Amino acid sequence: MSLADMSSNLLYAAFIAYLIASFVFGGAVKGNKERSFDSENRWGKVAFAITILGFLANLGYFFTRWGATGHPPLSNMFEFTTAFGMTLVGGFIVIYALYKTPIIGMIVLPVALLIIAFASMFPSEVSPLIPALQTNWLAIHVSTVVIAEGVLAISAAAGLVYLLKVVDMKKNSKQRFFLEAIMYSLVIVLGFVISSTYFTLTDYQADFTYIDEKDAETKITYNMPPVFGMNEYVQLTEGTMTPWVETPAVVNASKLTTVFWSFVFGTILYWVIRLVARKRIAAIFKPFVKNVNLQLMDEIGYRAVIIGFPLFSLGALIFAMIWAQIAWSRFWGWDPKEVWALVTWLFYAAYLHLRLGKGWHGEKSAWLGVVGFAIIMFNLVAVNLIIAGLHSYA
Amino acid sequence: MEKMQCKCGHVNPPGTVLCESCGRSLTEKEQNSKLVDMRYEGTARRSQTYNKTIVDKIWNFFSSVKVGVSLIVVILVAAAIGTILPQQQYVDVPVRNAETIQAYYADVYGSVGRVYHFLGFHDLYNSFWFIILVGMLAISLIVASLDRFVPLYRSLKNQRVLRHASFMNKQRIYAEGNGTEDTLDKAEAKLKELKYNVSRDKNGLLAEKGRFSRWGPYVNHIGLIIFLVGVMLRMMPGFYVDETLWIREGETRAIPEAPGYTLESKNFEMETYNTEEDEVFEEAIERVGTVAKNYQTDVVLYKKPDDSLPGANDLEKIEESAIRVNQPLKFDGYAIYQMDFKLNELKAMTFALTNKETEENLGELTIDLINPKNDYELENGSTVKLLGYYPDFSGFENGEPQTATPLPNNPGFLVEMTTPETPGGETSFITIQNTVEPLGENQYKLAFQSADTRDVSGLTIRKDRTLPILGLGGLIFMIGVAQGMYFNHRRFWIQQQADGGILLAGHTNKNWFGLKKDLDQVTEYASLPAYRDQQEEIEKQKKEEGEALS
Known part of the structure; x- marks a missing residue:
């Protein structure tokens, strides 16, 4: 078995361990009697041990892949996103060691699973480094960023637990709407994973030629039924569906099609869950959060930002600027990824000022933590895939 | 406003909440509350004390956390808007001016692009309103910090x-x-x-x-201000150089904005990964096609000695170096970066003077496409005269050949050929695709034999004397953050x-x-x-x- 094969097997192992641990954490929390923590204490330890095993396998994946390629596996969408899933679990392990909170595990591990699954929808074979990435700053800059983002995401997890506990799911309110919207968007990501996997397994393929922005004829392969067609497309594969809509050249209709199918699968899944459970997804979690200590969740959320913000400043701005000066001759060029790193940083700066200066604790702080995660995910997903820039390596 | 005397006899500055000496509550509100507000030790903050003159009002505006956070949020949203469509510096237009850029947004993005450009979002980060917002945030940083730091410092010291x-x-x-x-x-x-x-x-x-942890927020704000000052210093002459230098293999050129320095390019090289050497990456290389491995220009840096006479061509070799991506050449505060390249630019073309009918070859001539000679002597007394050279021939205008650029992309030659047979000379206009004989049918032609090519390196010359200031600002910011957060x-x-x-x-x-x-x-x-x-x-x-x- 080559090092690269071993690496992907270790990632599978980590994935399965996280999957099992998610359920054990959930069971541990749900088994609690009102105001008793017996179940949580007993089963929480088991789940935590499984998480540690998974994390070791995850680290094994990371370093064997590093060994196989000779460069840190942080160089494309698959590698970065997988690493983000890993640091998210790493952040949780630290928090659990400090505060013994299985409920955070019940939220973080499924999200980490979703992130790793999302990552593996991108080409995952080991790939060589382009000249711009051939430097130690790849390891320094990207690893600091990915650790910072993992830690900041813990703040969102704590915030989410806080909201699941305090938001009244029986009364119509803005809070209820947005909390459910968070759950819905997580299901959409799952929809993306399911639709991509389904069409890959069924080997769907439709080839087209089209005219791109520069008026050149280009070939493209859809791996999902082409709902949206590229500019002036010509169908090459017979027996596949004809696109419903033709889009102008600036729109990447293939990606739009992927988004469309993710929403279709995700929305169906969402309504299946909702109809089977006969309540909103956020309401399903109510029995899990009955014993949650709100003050502790608030503290964890804040602690995560306190650790994550300086790390993010260092990795995503300072190290980023040093490398940009070396590779691109300027430390700052308003590239979309740079701008969104600044947006993220400004957002957490606002979070800290609101919390320390305006006394935004508790629910307000929890919402901000969740919004911060949304910005990080936007920077990861949308900026890489939709907004073209120097960082679009995937 | 009057000074406030406490029951203990201490005279406090106007606006004090807790007596500086004994800590008694001085305001009614504070007297009625169960716990004292200790955030600024109950000191008199200017912004909470005066609100009469215009200066007071401006001061109070900028010292407010609410205003500071609002500015952060507005800048954040504006910055995000600037990423919806590419900024003008990333737009790819053949000829760069205000009109072509405007047209680009309209052509490529339709009405959305037109509105985006109309609102000035295509150059958002250089727009005066964006810069003013950042400036206001900087003022807020300074004012809010002073408003709190000065009384807090006094109070904790005494x-x-x-x-x-x-x-x-x-x-x-x-x-x-x-x-x-x-x-x-x-x-x-x-x-x-x-x-x-x-x-x-x-x-x-x-x-x-x-106690030092109380200064953390002010220290990190000082760091940010130093950073912003560094960014502004860039406008000062001499602090910042950003030039592009296209240099061909074998050429020696003066480095722009770096007086006395000259650069020679010996070779440009582009390598790609191949599936034999980089076996482990086989799958990826096959999926993507080609993946670049290295862009490199081998250069020699020269300097004119300080005691050199004007006009003298005595260059002193400083160093030989390979400029690669991520490995700029650094000297005397400057750095030269490998940024771009053009492969196989035409360097010289070789023709044979040939009799059209007999195909008899009267000799060959090579025309340098950058500095062409005017006269070429061949054996047996034949000559070729270059009457006109059009490096990037773009067509005729009023019967005159035109060149679009000075680069030899599509060279055109107007030549006069003289042979013993045709002593009066024959005129011909030659381009890569065809030959025109403007003054009637010729007996001789210049038949294309071969072309030499070479690569061109696109280098960026950069000097940025603000970097140490920015680095200092970043360092102080990080120290302040750690100081305030971890202690x-x-x-x-x-x-x-x-x-x-x-x-x-x-x-x-x-x-x-x-x-x-x-x-x-x-x-x-x-x-x-x-x-x-x-x-x-x-x-x-x-x-x-x-x-x-x-």
């Missing part, structure tokens, strides 16, 4: 050990009860062991630790009253858990009375009231 009982019992951590004769001594010993600075005054004790300022006040009773109060700017852990140790060692967390009591009471209501 702390008194003995505080009034009403100051003590309005602290979040409070205890009262019996003590023994050695209570203060024992407390002092334990607190010193816990690394507190302890001062005693009569019957009182003040223990303090980590905390803890204080205990202990007093022994005439009857032997003990009063104790504790305060920290954050991490009350840590403060309580310290206090637990001191309480045990010195047998202090048990303390209460008054904040938690208030919250609990509120919650019970809330539950009772519902």
Whole structure:
């Protein structure tokens, strides 16, 4: 078995361990009697041990892949996103060691699973480094960023637990709407994973030629039924569906099609869950959060930002600027990824000022933590895939 | 406004909330509250005291956290809007000017692009309103920091050990009860062991630790201001150079904006990964096609000696180096970066003077496409004269050949060929695709034989003297953040009253858990009375009231 094969097997192992641990954490929390923590204490330890095993396998994946390629596996969408899933679990392990909170595990591990699954929808074979990435700053800059983002995401997890506990799911309110919207968007990501996997397994393929922005004829392969067609497309594969809509050249209709199918699968899944459970997804979690200590969740959320913000400043701005000066001759060029790193940083700066200066604790702080995660995910997903820039390596 | 005299006799500056000397509450609001607001030690902040003149109003505007956060949010949203469509510097237009850029947005993005451009979002980060917003944030950083830092510093520097009982019992951590004769001594010993600075005054004790953490926010704001000043300094002449240099293999060129320096390009090289050498990447290379491995220009750097005479061509070799991506050549505050390249630019073309009918070859000539000679002597007395050279031929205008650029992309030659057979000369216009004979049918032609090519390197010359300032700003920011976030300022006040009773109060700017852990140790060692967390009591009471209501 080559090092690269071993690496992907270790990632599978980590994935399965996280999957099992998610359920054990959930069971541990749900088994609690009102105001008793017996179940949580007993089963929480088991789940935590499984998480540690998974994390070791995850680290094994990371370093064997590093060994196989000779460069840190942080160089494309698959590698970065997988690493983000890993640091998210790493952040949780630290928090659990400090505060013994299985409920955070019940939220973080499924999200980490979703992130790793999302990552593996991108080409995952080991790939060589382009000249711009051939430097130690790849390891320094990207690893600091990915650790910072993992830690900041813990703040969102704590915030989410806080909201699941305090938001009244029986009364119509803005809070209820947005909390459910968070759950819905997580299901959409799952929809993306399911639709991509389904069409890959069924080997769907439709080839087209089209005219791109520069008026050149280009070939493209859809791996999902082409709902949206590229500019002036010509169908090459017979027996596949004809696109419903033709889009102008600036729109990447293939990606739009992927988004469309993710929403279709995700929305169906969402309504299946909702109809089977006969309540909103956020309401399903109510029995899990009955014993949650709100003050502790608030503290964890804040602690995560306190650790994550300086790390993010260092990795995503300072190290980023040093490398940009070396590779691109300027430390700052308003590239979309740079701008969104600044947006993220400004957002957490606002979070800290609101919390320390305006006394935004508790629910307000929890919402901000969740919004911060949304910005990080936007920077990861949308900026890489939709907004073209120097960082679009995937 | 008048100065405020406290009951203890101390005269406080106008606007003071807690007496600087004894800590009594001076305002009615503060007197009625259960706990004192310790954030700025109850000092007189300018923004909370004066609101009459225009200066006061501006000061108060910028010192507000609400305004600061609003500015952050507005800048954040504006910055995000600038990423919806590419900024103009990333737009790819053949000829770059205001009209072509405007047309680009309209052509490529339709009406959305037109509106985006109309609103100035295509150059958002250089727009005056964006710069003004950042400037306002900088002012807010300075004003808000000064408004808080100056009184806070004064107050913490002149702390008194003995505080009034009403100051003590309005602290979040409070205890009262019996003590023994050695209570203060024992407390002092334990607190010193816990690394507190302890001062005693009569019957009182003040223990303090980590005061420097209170300066953290101001230190990190200073770092940010230094950074912004660095960015502004770039506008100053001499601080910043950003030039592009296209240099061909074999060429030696003066480095723009770097007087006295010259660069020679020996070779440009582009490597790609191949599936044999880089076997492990086979799958990826096959999926993507080609993946670049290296872009490199081998150069020699020369400098004109300082004592060189004007016009003299004496160059001193400084160093030979390979400029690669991520490995710029650095010298004398400058750096040269490998940014771009053009492969296989035409260098020279070789023709044979040929008789059209007999195909007899009268000799060959090579025309250098950058510096062509005018006359070419061939064997047996034939000559070729270059009457006109059009490096990037783009067609005729009024019968005259035109060139689009000075680069040899599509060379055109107007030549006069003279042979013993045709002493009067024949004129011909030659381009790569075809030949025109403007003055009638010729007997001879220049037949294309071969072309030499070479690569061109696109280099960026950069000097940025603001970098050390930016680095300093970043460093100070990080120090300030760590200082303020990872340390905390803890204080205990202990007093022994005439009857032997003990009063104790504790305060920290954050991490009350840590403060309580310290206090637990001191309480045990010195047998202090048990303390209460008054904040938690208030919250609990509120919650019970809330539950009772519902």
